[in-house]
Amino acid sequence: MKGNTRISALAAGVMLATNAMAADDNAEPTRQYLAPMMHYLILDEDRDLSRNGLGGGLIYGRQLSDRVWWETEGAGYGLDSGVEGASDYYQYAVSTGLAYAFGDREGFTPFVLAQIGGIYNDVVPDDDDTFDLHANVGLGVVTGPIFDNGLKLRFEGRYMYDDFDGISGTPSDGDGGFNDIRLSFGLEIPLGVTRTVEVEKIVYETREVEKVVEKVVAEADSDGDGIPDSRDKCPNTLAGGKVDGDGCLLKNQTISFNNIGFELNSAKITASSRPTLDKLAESLQSQTDFNVEIAGHTDSTGSAEYNETLSDKRANSVREYLINKGVAEDRLTSRGYGEVDPVASNETASGRAMNRRVEFRVSE
Template identity: 45%
Template sequence: MSIEPARRAFFPKFSIIFSVFLSSLCLQAMANESSSDDIPVPQFINIMPVYVDADNDRGADEGGGFRIGYGRSLDSKWYWESDLFGGVLETGNSNITDLYQLGASTGLSWSLYDRDPSHWTPYLIGMVGAVYNDGQPDSRDGMDLTLGAGVGAVSKSLFDNGIRLRAEARYLYDTYANDQTDLHVSVGIEIPLRGARVVENVVYIDRFHEFEREVPVMVTVYDPDSDGDGVVDSRDKCPDTLDGARVDATGCIIESQTIALSNVAFELGSDRLTPSSREALDDIAASLRSQSDMAIEIAGHTDSQGSDALNMDLSQRRANSVRSYLVEQGVAEEQLTSKGYGPHQPVADNATVSGRAMNRRVEFRISK
């Protein structure tokens, strides 16, 4: 079927709609450039066919279309998203042309959990934008404001490349013909462009265990080393030794040493511990409860990125967070102190990415 003049007039509006979409992408790209952290900001595109349950006042019952969008992380739960939509609403009447739509919108989505690719993540979304409606009568044609709100979910990763399923139901309001409200239901895919999760790891330095061991002439029974400190249980006077600590011949921790905590991480730019870090600190708490004579300073460190004041504050808050969690697990308050050193005690060169990663750490400084 040939495209009549009214239909042909629809397509130049694409440049206006596409300009709205590109403007939102440029703002998001500028936000990416303003980030001073070395860790990539998670980003994705989504591609979704759309079923439209149209408002009865449009003179159309239903229709279909296609949506493509881009999103970037603002933090672990908030994402900034922009999308481009095109669709056709069927009038069901051979004497009346179908309603054509082309729109662009931008807005925010909030996830119930962090968007970790290892699990399903439900989310809420709110959008604002513009849509060009082309139908009959032609006097109603034009650009209209559109507002959207909905719910959706993304699946865990389907493949090693991080592609996920995405499903969404969104109500869209626009000002066409005395206001209309449509329901958009879509199912498609979400393709990651950069990091799938924002987590800052504390990198630690391996240290050698120093201990004395008597070499038996003959082993007659199984004598395990349950805490892995190099001293078998039958001679270990201090069970549940802190991982990485130097011990004497009786399995008790030697005083005046520093231990870098392994498997401890915080959310980016925050003092909030990740779930896996809490599990690691549970084991550390058990060790400290069994050796209550130890006095420990929890030392927080950062790299040199950002202002000195912000880094000092962040390192202190992270040290406090570790101390508070250990106290909650039953470690005596008087056994623990916390102090932030900011960027002032580096162990590597802050001019390199790997060096800065090594400098972001939390340490135990043990005395008796």
């Protein structure tokens, strides 16, 4: 009971230190996660026990920079004594440290880590129970999201050092620590949800005439091109496009869309992107005196050849979708440009998100 109390206190202290080091009121929302894990231990031969142990634990992770993460773990293990009818041994550990990810953790990402903390060894006889130094290093991988809620799979292996002196009267007594191997599997659960809410605003203009205040409601502009509906000869203009005085789309311009999404490593259009494409199909059918090249772009993650192929497939998926919605096939072409034409830096997550886009290149 005393050892458990110490571990609880250490866990609370470590968690507070983690939050204090990573807090930044002026930064973007910090990425965080919880990872429940199952553990299999390959025990040091010098423990004079069965060669295996089982356990479970919980990891809290918090991003410190693009590649560096702070992780704190609490875990418990049962060590098989190897003697039928005899009591098994138990361990309760808390450790904290840093993990370095070889990627942005938005897809399949390897990582390495190192931690230090304390471990309570609950053994037989009880007089040998101790609270000892515990350290570990390891490597692992985390997958990309496997569901829309961001849930990921995590696999890892660690070398575990336990400064336990051993049980009195055994060959390992006083040897000064044990070296175990831990293999683990679990899930990473993201913390926090970001939602975007669109608010429609009605603007009123007022003027004073002979001390009489009139409310003038701005004329309706259904397609948002800056030309009131009463003078708009081309309704349903492509969103974001430049128009002439009659509200008709100008030729020889490029319109970029970052809200057309695809499933991970796939050319399949996401369900949330279909309303946008439906509106684009209506716009293309409302004004028919121009053609469009659909250009697909990616960030620099992955090889250039893979990115070019993927962007080409995605651009063609958009073309096929619009054709199925009634747009004339001969007005649409598609091409993938891969990573060669970035509009922002690929060194940051926000820059990579801007580079993953679909462009409509309008021509005569």
